[in-house]
Amino acid sequence: METGKKQTLTPKAIIHQRFGNNALYKVEEVQEPPQIGCPGLAILQKGPCLYRCSLELPDFSVVSDICKKKKDAEQSAAKMALDKLGINPSNDNPTPEEAWEDLISRIKYLFSNEFLSALHPLSGHLRAALLRGGDLHGSVPVSVIAACDGKLSNLCKIINPKVESNPGLVISYILNAASRLAEVFVSSEGQLSIQKQNPYPPEIIESSMTLELDAQESIWTEAIHIPCSLEKAVEPVILHVPSNGYYMDVIAEKLGLPDANKLLVSRTIGKSSSETRLYFAVPNSYQLDLSSDLRNAKEAVSFEGPINARASYFLGQDVCSDAILACIGYRWNSKELFHEDFTLQSYYRMLLIKIPSGIYKVSREAVLASELPLAFTTRANWRGSFPKEILCAFCRQHRLSEPVFASLELPRSNKKVKVSESAEQQTAYLNGDCTVAGDQKSVGLESNFSCEVRIYSKCHSLILECSPNVLYKKQNDAIQNASLKVLSWLDAYFKDPDTPLEKLNHLANGLNIRFDPQYFFKEFVLCPSLHKFQGSEALGGNLLEPNCKNMLNGIIEDEVSSTNIKGPDSGICPYNGSLICLVYSVSLVKKGELMKELIESNEEFEFEMGNGVVIPLIETIVTQMSVGQSACFITELPPQELILAAARDSAQVLSLLSSSCCLEFSIVLLRVTEPPEDRMEQALFSPPLSKQRVEYALHHIKESCATSLVDFGCGSGSLLESLLDYPSSLETIVGIDISQKSLARAAKVLHSKLSMKLNPDVSGSTIKSAALYDGSITVFDSRFCGFDIGTCLEVIEHMEEDEASQFGDIVLSSFWPRILIVSTPNYEYNVILQRSNLSKQEDEPEEKTQSQSCKFRNLDHKFEWTREQFNNWASELATRHNYSVEFSGVGGSADLEPGFASQIAVFRRGFLPEGEDLPKNTDPACQYKAIWEWNRLNTAL
Numbered sequence: 001m002e003t004g005k006k007q008t009l010t011p012k013a014i015i016h017q018r019f020g021n022n023a024l025y026k027v028e029e030v031q032e033p034p035q036i037g038c039p040g041l042a043i044l045q046k047g048p049c050l051y052r053c054s055l056e057l058p059d060f061s062v063v064s065d066i067c068k069k070k071k072d073a074e075q076s077a078a079k080m081a082l083d084k085l086g087i088n089p090s091n092d093n094p095t096p097e098e099a100w101e102d103l104i105s106r107i108k109y110l111f112s113n114e115f116l117s118a119l120h121p122l123s124g125h126l127r128a129a130l131l132r133g134g135d136l137h138g139s140v141p142v143s144v145i146a147a148c149d150g151k152l153s154n155l156c157k158i159i160n161p162k163v164e165s166n167p168g169l170v171i172s173y174i175l176n177a178a179s180r181l182a183e184v185f186v187s188s189e190g191q192l193s194i195q196k197q198n199p200y201p202p203e204i205i206e207s208s209m210t211l212e213l214d215a216q217e218s219i220w221t222e223a224i225h226i227p228c229s230l231e232k233a234v235e236p237v238i239l240h241v242p243s244n245g246y247y248m249d250v251i252a253e254k255l256g257l258p259d260a261n262k263l264l265v266s267r268t269i270g271k272s273s274s275e276t277r278l279y280f281a282v283p284n285s286y287q288l289d290l291s292s293d294l295r296n297a298k299e300a301v302s303f304e305g306p307i308n309a310r311a312s313y314f315l316g317q318d319v320c321s322d323a324i325l326a327c328i329g330y331r332w333n334s335k336e337l338f339h340e341d342f343t344l345q346s347y348y349r350m351l352l353i354k355i356p357s358g359i360y361k362v363s364r365e366a367v368l369a370s371e372l373p374l375a376f377t378t379r380a381n382w383r384g385s386f387p388k389e390i391l392c393a394f395c396r397q398h399r400l401s402e403p404v405f406a407s408l409e410l411p412r413s414n415k416k417v418k419v420s421e422s423a424e425q426q427t428a429y430l431n432g433d434c435t436v437a438g439d440q441k442s443v444g445l446e447s448n449f450s451c452e453v454r455i456y457s458k459c460h461s462l463i464l465e466c467s468p469n470v471l472y473k474k475q476n477d478a479i480q481n482a483s484l485k486v487l488s489w490l491d492a493y494f495k496d497p498d499t500p501l502e503k504l505n506h507l508a509n510g511l512n513i514r515f516d517p518q519y520f521f522k523e524f525v526l527c528p529s530l531h532k533f534q535g536s537e538a539l540g541g542n543l544l545e546p547n548c549k550n551m552l553n554g555i556i557e558d559e560v561s562s563t564n565i566k567g568p569d570s571g572i573c574p575y576n577g578s579l580i581c582l583v584y585s586v587s588l589v590k591k592g593e594l595m596k597e598l599i600e601s602n603e604e605f606e607f608e609m610g611n612g613v614v615i616p617l618i619e620t621i622v623t624q625m626s627v628g629q630s631a632c633f634i635t636e637l638p639p640q641e642l643i644l645a646a647a648r649d650s651a652q653v654l655s656l657l658s659s660s661c662c663l664e665f666s667i668v669l670l671r672v673t674e675p676p677e678d679r680m681e682q683a684l685f686s687p688p689l690s691k692q693r694v695e696y697a698l699h700h701i702k703e704s705c706a707t708s709l710v711d712f713g714c715g716s717g718s719l720l721e722s723l724l725d726y727p728s729s730l731e732t733i734v735g736i737d738i739s740q741k742s743l744a745r746a747a748k749v750l751h752s753k754l755s756m757k758l759n760p761d762v763s764g765s766t767i768k769s770a771a772l773y774d775g776s777i778t779v780f781d782s783r784f785c786g787f788d789i790g791t792c793l794e795v796i797e798h799m800e801e802d803e804a805s806q807f808g809d810i811v812l813s814s815f816w817p818r819i820l821i822v823s824t825p826n827y828e829y830n831v832i833l834q835r836s837n838l839s840k841q842e843d844e845p846e847e848k849t850q851s852q853s854c855k856f857r858n859l860d861h862k863f864e865w866t867r868e869q870f871n872n873w874a875s876e877l878a879t880r881h882n883y884s885v886e887f888s889g890v891g892g893s894a895d896l897e898p899g900f901a902s903q904i905a906v907f908r909r910g911f912l913p914e915g916e917d918l919p920k921n922t923d924p925a926c927q928y929k930a931i932w933e934w935n936r937l938n939t940a941l
């Protein structure tokens with residue numbers, strides 16, 4: 001059983017609590033005789049300076065031991081006094097009875113003369129209460145006493161731990177305790193207040209009130225009115241607190257209540273440093289229970305009647321009247337009343353940060369553009385709050401216990417862990433959609449951390465548990481990935497709280513989540529009526545209906561397509577895994593008018609491509625852009641709540657929203673940063689790794705006097721282009737790829753280079769023909785059979801493993817190149833790459849010392865092999881098809897652990913048995929589509 005927070009009060013603090021300024025400390029110096037440390041030394045040595053303290057209390061006084069420090073002497077005296085009083089300060093777990101006694105003396109102290117001038121949030125209320133007129137003069141609403149004095153609520157928790165889930169009980173205990181004091185007067189008939197029995201002496205009032213009278217000016221501040229009825233809109237209200245007024249009375253009046261004694265005030269909502277609280281009426285059904293049965297005290301503030309769902313949802317406890325949400329109150333550091341406008345935007349943001357993707361959106365300051373990412377990428381590329389942080393914030397928002405992360409460290413084994421997932425499942429996993437229950441999945445090398453996440457209610461009922469069967473090299477990755485799974489599932493629920501249980505279960509299974517529907521729905525009972533974010537797919541891909549487009553004639557550009565893109569093509573294009581930097585703005589545009597209201601903008605918005613970090617429409621258009629280009633497109637409106645959470649001027653936006661309008665996005669692509677793989681290939685190797693691969697291929701071309709080369713998975717043609725820079729025996733070069741975009745880029749570059757090379761003065765090139773084809777290299781096309789050299793550089797890891805095997809079989813059995821060069825990353829080298837990558841980042845220091853995360857080098861990689869895995873694959877393949885194979889690589893060295901950065905296998909066709917020939921192309925399959933062809937003979941200068 002929890003007994004509340006540990007009490008860490010010092011003896012002096014306890015004395016202060018009991019006696020306030022009636023405890024007088026006097027510290028005196030005590031001169032010790034000099035120590036004779038060095039006999040015969042002529043210089044007089046001064047002894048150390050020591051202190052003794054006397055403490056005078058109204059009824060007795062004590063004198064402390066001699067101490068080296070002044071403050072120790074004071075504590076010693078206080079400790080002696082406590083001993084005399086029979087109070088044990090080291091009692092960390094006072095009994096409920098002791099806590100009850102402390103509660104009574106605490107209230108007595110709060111209404112003592114000296115507390116009036118203390119710097120304490122509650123003393124502000126006490127002073128303000130003295131400005132109230134008539135019967136209310138000096139009367140303090142009991143709910144502010146509960147809300148402003150943490151010590152009281154801690155004591156109440158000790159008296160009865162149920163207080164935690166039932167804050168109304170605190171009020172009951174305070175009133176009950178106060179009713180036992182002769183010094184105060186408790187009013188509980190329809191109003192809940194405490195008043196000092198005897199007035200404060202005039203000199204006390206004078207000295208403590210000067211500030212109020214001199215400095216306080218009248219205050220105007222914005223707050224939010226939340227009507228009980230869901231039919232009525234949440235609206236801003238202005239609170240005007242006159243210089244001689246009590247702000248609580250002003251709020252009560254706004255709620256139609258006679259005065260603040262009918263008002264309840266919540267704990268702070270949102271950031272604990274803020275003064276944002278919810279104010280609402282004391283229910284009519286209130287009954288004070290003055291029974292002495294402390295543990296079984298009835299909840300004094302029992303709520304009946306219609307629930308204010310919106311207010312209750314914010315507070316996590318029942319509110320049964322209209323409510324006001326305001327940021328106003330007294331603080332520890334000043335006697336002045338603190339206040340800050342609480343706008344409609346703040347309200348909608350608060351609503352938004354109740355949902356996981358909302359917390360992420362707000363942390364990125366990109367409410368309309370960003371989405372909760374599908375997968376946790378490297379720390380370096382992740383922007384915004386981390387999944388674990390978001391999950392903790394979510395639990396706090398919903399008054400759940402802090403999530404429990406159970407990280408399991410599994411012993412490393414050298415046994416290969418079989419990946420037994422289908423291609424779709426793997427893709428789904430990499431997209432972050434789900435992992436597959438069943439076999440253990442290996443992330444490259446044997447990894448050794450997994451993490452389970454559990455979410456409990458405040459009363460410690462297990463609501464949800466996520467146990468992913470994925471292993472990670474780094475503990476943090478395991479925690480972040482498991483957290484993100486939980487967040488993805490919760491987000492799906494919050495975006496559509498009406499999701500049928502069956503579907504929720506299905507989603508949960510895919511994410512290795514188990515949840516208890518009974519507890520889950522109990523905790524989130526109010527969500528369905530409040531979160532109407534379901535429509536947010538409006539931003540997810542639906543373009544405007546054609547008729548809507550017509551209505552908006554003149555403003556709307558075409559649907560999201562390249563026609564929306566303006567500016568010259570720089571050729572620097574985003575691709576999966578690259579970091580994109582955009583400047584964007586989103587405006588509300590009104591039908592038929594050229595009127596725009598800017599809702600959200602970002603000067604430097606960075607995200608990792610292909611990870612669902614932005615709404616799909618942005619990603620769709622960005623894939624078609626190159627750096628420097630701009631684009632503009634229009635979408636349907638997302639749910640109103642989302643717009644209001646983003647917009648600053650809610651009044652203006654609300655007026656626009658009442659007419660038919662839509663959202664206009666403007667984007668400029670500022671930068672594309674290569675994914676870590678390419679970045680490190682250039683930065684860490686000299687010459688860059690890609691160049692080393694080209695040189696490696698060139699060496700084999702020369703050595704074998706090859707005249708024909710086919711580059712399988714040529715991408716943007718980097719190898720083919722480089723080959724043109726070196727004299728070689730090559731006459732025919734062909735590139736094959738499935739990416740039309742890459743092929744188009746390759747064609748542009750090759751064409752211009754070959755045209756230049758045509759000039760015999762600058763050309764050493766022997767190339768007679770070049771061509772590019774669109775097709776998958778797992779499919780055979782007889783036109784490329786029997787080439788001298790086939791290259792397949794850094795391609796296979798972009799396919800599923802079974803496809804890579806399929807390619808291996810087809811290329812060696814059907815394409816039959818004399819030599820085939822295949823390169824792929826060496827997974828074991830990643831540790832080195834990531835270490836050098838990390839050292840450039842502002843990472844948390846302890847992370848650096850941990851074993852590095854062995855993530856893949858590029859988000860698009862479906863696998864990365866160790867040397868052993870690659871050797872097995874290549875050797876078996878070679879044996880099957882009568883090829884020999886040699887292993888080599890570039891970057892690093894074969895003899896130094898962990899080998900080459902890029903591992904390479906060179907396959908050589910075996911000699912044909914006597915009388916056999918190359919396989920006959922009986923089926924002249926032309927599977928690939930020619931994209932570009934160049935022929936020296938046809939191209940005159």
Ligand SMILES: C[S@@+](CC[C@H](N)C(=O)[O-])C[C@H]1O[C@@H](n2cnc3c(N)ncnc32)[C@H](O)[C@@H]1O
Nearest residue numbers: 713714715718737738739776777793794795798
């Ligand atoms: C990292 S790039 C390597 C490009 C080039 N080989 C180089 O070294 O610069 C991988 C390329 O493989 C291509 N690719 C992936 N699967 C393919 C397939 N089944 N058939 C053809 N190309 C494929 C991708 O489109 C991409 O262009």
Ligand SMILES: [Mg+2]
Nearest residue numbers: 794795797858
């Ligand atoms: Mg690659």
